[in-house]
Amino acid sequence: MTTTAETTQADVDRIVGTAAAAAPAWGALTPAARAEALGAVADALDAAGPELVGLAAEETHLPEARLKGELFRTTFQLRLFGEVLTEGSYLDARIDHADADWPMGARPDLRRVNEPLGPVVVFAASNFPFAFSVAGGDTASALAAGCPVILKAHPGHPRLSARTGEIVVEALRGAGAPDGVFAVVFGQDAGTAALEHPAVRAGAFTGSIGGGRALFDIASARPEPIPFYGEMGSVNPTFVTPAAAAARPDEIVTGFVGSFTMGVGQFCTKPGLLFVPAAAGLADRLAAASLPAAAPMLNDRLHGGYVERLAELRDHAAVRVLAEGADPAGSPTSPTVLATTAEQFRGAVDELAAECFGPTAxxxxxxDAAELPALAELLEGQLTATVQGSEDDDVADLVDALAGKAGRVLWNGWPTGVSVTHAQQHGGPYPATTAPGTTSVGTAAISRFLRPVAYQDMPERFLPAALRENNPLGVPRRVDGVLEV
Amino acid sequence: MTTTAETTQADVDRIVGTAAAAAPAWGALTPAARAEALGAVADALDAAGPELVGLAAEETHLPEARLKGELFRTTFQLRLFGEVLTEGSYLDARIDHADADWPMGARPDLRRVNEPLGPVVVFAASNFPFAFSVAGGDTASALAAGCPVILKAHPGHPRLSARTGEIVVEALRGAGAPDGVFAVVFGQDAGTAALEHPAVRAGAFTGSIGGGRALFDIASARPEPIPFYGEMGSVNPTFVTPAAAAARPDEIVTGFVGSFTMGVGQFCTKPGLLFVPAAAGLADRLAAASLPAAAPMLNDRLHGGYVERLAELRDHAAVRVLAEGADPAGSPTSPTVLATTAEQFRGAVDELAAECFGPTAxxxxxxDAAELPALAELLEGQLTATVQGSEDDDVADLVDALAGKAGRVLWNGWPTGVSVTHAQQHGGPYPATTAPGTTSVGTAAISRFLRPVAYQDMPERFLPAALRENNPLGVPRRVDGVLEV
Structure with a gap:
């Protein structure tokens, strides 16, 4: 029987110690061998799909179709990082041959490549029991980078976490990975102890601003501070131009309702703020819109937080209720649409623009549409920001303002739904994340777990394969300043 | 007359405000236009060379030839970042076209590019009055990235800092840069106030572990934490194999003495630890080696710190004095060589392996050479680590251990002398730096001041130039997963 009991401090020490011992061998595997191991994990998860989806449905209240899709996303992601490994750009290999005529003075032979950081603690999210949990994006990108992972399970789905962990461990072992390259720990104290362990080299997290900030503070206050990649809160503002409101009012209302209520509003990309022209009557249409039925949230803690935050918003002097479901105060949770004016919003940004995790916007x-860039400037860092516009809109200033605030800027779309691709960016300035230069979704996520090492005048036999003269891995390299593909 | 008076809080607010106002225009310049502005700064510094070198010599006690070389390095570096801008790989531009058949589900058009972080505070170093100071590598890479720079002058060379700042400001203005894109502030309080200012988006620092950690803590404890790139301490261990000691004893002794006494031992890459085979007699040779004459350090504060730290080491029960100059306790400062055994070192690593800034090693x-990897594992993070070996040495384990500890691993060289190239890596795990994934020297230094932004289904007219379909900047891009040069 799989245990989900809290991991003791002694067990955390043992687990991190084993991970640290496994790090050199895991990092030294060829990228192709690590890709194969990730593929084996994906295959094993796919094979266990019915069992895992069943466990997830029991623990999270999420519908089966959604869970199946999320598991598919998870295994797709593991395989995509395999492609990243074999392609090799992630290594950022650079060779500068010795050059007596280098303008600033003779230079030695210098060769630089990205190497794994070392053991990483990943804190799983509640709202994606597969894709941002045990075998999710943080785990996949850290393992791909060559880093062992200590996974702190989310208490919202402990049995699923334990079972997924068993499958991952077994698949990695079968693929020849060293023992200890992956382990699951349970309990907040265990997560904190792992993050504080001197052998741990980075942390990654998906969740609330409060939780993420507390862990960031722990990581930063260590005797040896370590990078901490927290993906946290966002209200994902959407700006509707007058032309778009006039041309596509129904489409915008329908799209907005669909996006902010999707998954019972429990996505970090839920559009929580919708800026609309007062004259266009969109508020009236929203008041009359048909909202989806009430549905249970992931767990009681989240539901309690939602009810509390929603009450704060409803009770705010600047806010009026535009539409609400039949059962606004109880559980399960009904979607609610609130409204205010730009003038009132400006006077109470801190209170009104804070995230409300659940089906409320x-x-x-x-x-005046000319106000929009200044309204955007009032907001904190965001994962996403969206413009609903029309072909003739001149909103370059608004797009620029939003690019300064958010990791992803959308045109005529809705921010929920984050495709896993090479050009995806799921991040943004604080409090969207604690590391604005990084992404937690897409192939660039691997960069978080790497550090460059340069070798000076090093004999071939001691060089990492990617830096040997004949390029045995066939990876893209920058040679004497020129990128060679 | 140029002022070097402490900058008031009100002036810091004004300066940061102006920098923030300048950020969009500076970031929106084409890379080629920013390259031209950096070139104009380099030209103006070159033209003012005699005046600047004269000021530097007065304030730092450094010899003229060294200062001329350092100024050349500084202007070379500015121009090299100009080449980085026009080449364009730093943008990491990625385009994923919309794809209905993307395996995890239809994907939208996603395009991702690196954009400037925003205003950066740079804390200048004492020991490189040009190359790590007002117009040094941090400034050059931040300006290149499109970020305004608030430069906190080092108190060791205030007049030089003020004058260099004037020249930079004037050259940028002449090149069409917006006002406020660069400014110099004086005084520790001003530096702290700038780092705490909400409009500042990153910090960079070169100096001591104590100073860097204090600033890192401030940056991390802000309501909105920001990345802080501190380049701090390192003892740059060098490991001599028995074969190398037997084959090249004189060369090793001469090279070591030259490297640890270079610039009066005031380089962050000074080799502070030399591991030698006891049987080879290298200690005796070092005891008899001719050490350079005593020379003044950069300033009284550094000299005081050196005398204090040297006394701690000399008085340590495990340490004996191998060689010393004629005037070990007074000023100017004489080189000193200390010795211990591996066994004693293991028992007192914290005391013996801490940096001593000055001409001591x-x-x-x-x-037994088999001990070397384990000895390497005892050390903290390093900027560099070196092996002095011979052709037949099998030291793969030692090289691997050192790559896990240091940003740059050298073979048969000496770590002082850090060439500015594409493959250079000047960084390393804490306490060498506060950001192990980054470098402060070489063209990759620009990455510290960038953040990715993705655009989803964005009309061409609102896209940054690097992401437009016809690639008007002609930069390398990853299109649908394939790197195109």
Missing amino acids: LVIEYD | LVIEYD
């Missing part, structure tokens, strides 16, 4: 009616 | 005699 705030509509802000503005008078 | 500790020789550690070992009995």
